[in-house]
Amino acid sequence: MGDSTKYSILLPTYNEKENLPVVVWLIDKYMTRSKLKYEIVVIDDASPDGTLEVAKRLQKIFGEDKLLLRPREAKLGLGTAYIHGLKHATGEFIVIMDADLSHHPKFIPQMVAKQKQGDLDIVSGTRYASNGGVHGWDFKRKLISRGANFLTQILLRPGASDLTGSFRLYKRDVLKKLVSSCISKGYVFQMEMIVRARQFNCSIGEVGISFVDRFYGESKMGGNEIIGFAKGLLYLFATT
Numbered sequence: 001m002g003d004s005t006k007y008s009i010l011l012p013t014y015n016e017k018e019n020l021p022v023v024v025w026l027i028d029k030y031m032t033r034s035k036l037k038y039e040i041v042v043i044d045d046a047s048p049d050g051t052l053e054v055a056k057r058l059q060k061i062f063g064e065d066k067l068l069l070r071p072r073e074a075k076l077g078l079g080t081a082y083i084h085g086l087k088h089a090t091g092e093f094i095v096i097m098d099a100d101l102s103h104h105p106k107f108i109p110q111m112v113a114k115q116k117q118g119d120l121d122i123v124s125g126t127r128y129a130s131n132g133g134v135h136g137w138d139f140k141r142k143l144i145s146r147g148a149n150f151l152t153q154i155l156l157r158p159g160a161s162d163l164t165g166s167f168r169l170y171k172r173d174v175l176k177k178l179v180s181s182c183i184s185k186g187y188v189f190q191m192e193m194i195v196r197a198r199q200f201n202c203s204i205g206e207v208g209i210s211f212v213d214r215f216y217g218e219s220k221m222g223g224n225e226i227i228g229f230a231k232g233l234l235y236l237f238a239t240t
């Protein structure tokens with residue numbers, strides 16, 4: 001690898017002060033090792049735990065060109081966090097991932113390699129194919145994720161194996177187009193992106209990832225997200 005292509009990595013954070021330093025350190029380690037040019041855009045939604053202060057300290061270590069801080073005033077949700085981050089990203093490719101260490105940065109170079117092989121529009125990390133997996137989730141959470149994937153597969157036939165995951169690489173312009181065509185704002189956003197991608201005939205590749213449940217902090221997934229997902233799914237089923 002190793003060229004002048006820049007990868008912008010969007011990290012939405014809400015109460016991730018323990019996780020952020022490790023994620024940033026790992027991203028730097030694996031991108032540098034693979035000679036990939038990158039910038040990280042942290043979108044913090046006024047985390048009460050002081051994530052932003054931690055991010056500011058990291059910025060002093062890694063530099064303002066590597067670590068961009070684009071905070072928002074309040075917890076405005078994941079979907080709009082990506083839109084906000086995308087506005088400020090300068091790379092030709094955008095990586096979207098969680099900041100809670102569930103997504104290991106070591107998979108980014110694999111996604112990059114996959115993208116290059118076929119000049120793909122999207123490479124999606126998958127837990128449900130290609131040796132991917134889930135670790136540390138209880139039965140209920142596994143069931144919710146599997147169930148959401150299963151229902152979506154049946155109703156929408158999206159042509160990707162992991163629809164609720166959020167570890168993906170996009171061509172910047174493809175992501176812009178997808179984002180502006182997506183109407184959902186919550187967790188269902190990830191799923192809608194792949195459904196829209198298929199509508200636009202985007203090429204999608206997959207890389208198996210091992211997803212590890214967060215060790216620090218709490219998941220923001222709850223009943224509201226599940227209801228939101230179900231509503232979004234039905235909407236897409238009715239309209240696409």
Ligand SMILES: Nc1nc2c(ncn2[C@@H]2O[C@H](COP(=O)(O)OP(=O)(O)O)[C@@H](O)[C@H]2O)c(=O)[nH]1
Nearest residue numbers: 012013014043045077078081098099100219220
């Ligand atoms: N900026 C921002 N980040 C969020 C918000 N909700 C969740 N996140 C971040 O999105 C990622 C995924 O959230 P998480 O709670 O781990 O969801 P889970 O992995 O599905 O349980 C993490 O990096 C969170 O810090 C939000 O409203 N705003």
Ligand SMILES: [Mg+2]
Nearest residue numbers: 098100102214
């Ligand atoms: Mg998580």
